[in-house]
Amino acid sequence: MKPLRSLRLRLIAFAAIVIAAALIVTGFSLSALFSGHLERRIGQELDTHLNQLVGGLRIDANGVSLVREPVDPRFAAVFGGLYWQVNDLTAGTTLRSRSLWDTYLEVPGDVLSPGETHVHDVEGPQGATLLTHETLIVLSAPDGDHRLRVAVAIDRADINALAAGFSRDLAPVLGLLGLVLMVGFLFQIREGLKPVHRVVAGVNAIRTGREKRLEQGRAPMEIAPLVDEVNSLLDAQDAAIRRARDRAANLAHGLKTPLTALESDIERLRERGETGIADEISDVAVRMRRHTDRELARARLRHGRTTARVPLEPNVAAILRTLKRTPAGEALDLECDIDASITVPIDIDDLNELIGNLAENAVRHANTRVQVSAATEADAVIIRIGDDGPGFSSAPKSELGGPRKREDESGHGTGLGLAIAGDILESVNGRLELDQSSLGGLEARMTVPLHPRYLGPG
16 A cells, blocks of 8 residues: 555544544443443432332231332333332242232342342343342341342343433534544644645745745744755755856866967968868867857756846847847848847846857848747747748758757757757746748747746756
């Protein structure tokens, strides 16, 4: 049997078990207490009848007689459930109630002292079990003292019926009590789990960028150590990320000077007419620079970081102005069709890297026009970058629209740009899709959630 993974269900199950056990114990205990109380009360009633019988006994020349019988009508009804009997041990005669009819009370032959009362269970009429109280008295008579054994009995079926009726009446009361207790437990569980829910909500707020740390002031003392540990873990993570970013930046700066020198060597080779070797070295240098750029972009992707909403239109417009000044972009029509109110929850450096790589690819392949547009749909911002270039003529749609292909491996030089853009979008649980552009070329469609769950770089 698999253990319950829900803490709430575990607590509810434990509460139900505790309530059920408590109600069962309570039910049996109350029934036992009632039965004991009922038997004592009936015992007092039997003693009262016994005293009435003793007070009404007389002995004369004709033997033992009863001046007055007990007033309870059950003594007069045949097998009425209430019986009395007087045995004259001296004379060997017996008086009995009408309810015994033609039967006798078979009382034990134990030794009784005068005035002492014994309690027995004896067999009565029709196989009934009778609760019997008996006592021994001594009466003076002309022929001497007579020892009389007086007994009064009641059918235990009557006692059992009263006890069973009490249990039936008790059951709905216990059921109502169990319901009230269960409601109380549910309320207690709900209130008790609220600090846990607040921690979960706090972690989600950190993941989505709304908060930096868990709030410590409202956490109860049992949850406070968990809050402290989570905040300490986030502090350690931020420190580790800062160190990693610093190392990546140092690596990039360390490669920048050799790559610049290599570009100068490439130019000198071209001036000497060795263009083949220069092109090969240039291709290697471009690959190295793009790999460096990608690792720098990945170093900026911070797992669980806090980000504010960044306005999209001014950043895209700035990127397009920069591309317009490049040799590939100066002859193109670069359009920015984005409402000024649209914002995206991405770090501004990541946004510039994302738009810059895809827009640069579009400028490289466009014939006359590149268009960047955006719109808010459902709970996400959809950004489209399209061009009027060859589109899918150089690569099948399924190949580009499925897993990202590093096209630089086949000489196109756009694969790392797509990879960097994909890494950034994956870090915010976004999505990159390639499709046919309305301008005739390729369209890169980016889905950026408005409430991202930061996953970090892969």
